[in-house]
Amino acid sequence: MKNIFKYFPMVTLGQIIGTVIVFPLLLFLINIFYYSNKYNDDAEQYCKEYMNNSYDIEVAMPEEKSKYYIENVDKDVITSETFRERIDNNYFSNPRGLFLPFYSVEYKKYFNIMCFLGANLMHWPYNRKVILTVNRDDMNNPAYGTKENPVPVLKDIGVDESIRDNDQDYDKAYIDSFYRENVIRYLKYKMPKSEFKKRFKNGE
Numbered sequence: 511m512k513n514i515f516k517y518f519p520m521v522t523l524g525q526i527i528g529t530v531i532v533f534p535l536l537l538f539l540i541n542i543f544y545y546s547n548k549y550n551d552d553a554e555q556y557c558k559e560y561m562n563n564s565y566d567i568e569v570a571m572p573e574e575k576s577k578y579y580i581e582n583v584d585k586d587v588i589t590s591e592t593f594r595e596r597i598d599n600n601y602f603s604n605p606r607g608l609f610l611p612f613y614s615v616e617y618k619k620y621f622n623i624m625c626f627l628g629a630n631l632m633h634w635p636y637n638r639k640v641i642l643t644v645n646r647d648d649m650n651n652p653a654y655g656t657k658e659n660p661v662p663v664l665k666d667i668g669v670d671e672s673i674r675d676n677d678q679d680y681d682k683a684y685i686d687s688f689y690r691e692n693v694i695r696y697l698k699y700k701m702p703k704s705e706f707k708k709r710f711k712n713g714e
Contacts, residue, residue: 549593553697556710560693564645568669569614569621574636580611580620580657587611593699605699608632611660619655623663626695627688639669643689647709664696665689 572578580587593605610623610632621642625632643665648654654661665685672679679685697706 549595550698550701550703550706553701553706554694556706557690557693557697559710560645560697561689563647564643566641566643567617568639568641569616571635571638571640572612574634576612578613578615580613591700605695607695607700610634611657613657617655619649620657620660621655621663622660623666624692624696624700626692626699631688633666633673635666635668635673638671638673640666640673641669642666662696662700664692 575582577583581589589609589611591607591609593607595604605626606628607624607626608629611620612623613620621644623635623642642663644661644663648661653659665688667673667679667685
């Protein structure tokens with residue numbers, strides 16, 4: 511018993527050091543060496559290039575229960591993702607993406623409608639004709655358009671009626687702002703770093 515009490519102060523001191531110094535230092539190092547290089551932080555300067563290389567296609571979206579929506583036939587498909595920016599921040603304060611992957615009969619490709627600006631700005635255009643904005647490189651690349659790697663869609667608007675409230679689909683200032691911010695976050699958080707470097711930095 512005496513030996514236990516003899517070492518008790520040292521154990522307590524070790525706990526204090528670990529809590530006050532070692533643990534915060536570990537979090538700091540993880541943030542510096544992992545999270546600081548995890549995403550494409552300079553994405554904003556390349557968003558215009560990505561947008562200028564995009565064009566619109568018209569697609570008839572399937573009804574809600576259709577097997578053409580991947581989530582209706584594959585329960586493991588990812589329909590949301592959180593992008594953690596720091597190990598020590600509030601999990602719910604991190605950026606998040608919502609996804610609606612589906613197969614288009616017209617184009618014989620898989621597409622993925624993506625929204626990185628909050629659940630309130632994600633709209634589900636079931637059973638409607640929509641105009642989807644897609645990137646030319648994605649459409650021409652055979653690595654895109656598969657079930658595992660659908661073509662990203664970062665802007666969608668209704669053809670016959672707005673899929674957003676108050677006809678926001680046809681509010682150019684709103685849609686342009688939405689599209690730009692959505693592209694930036696896609697390039698920053700979702701596009702793989704290897705793909706980002708290949709497209710915008712000549713593979714550096």
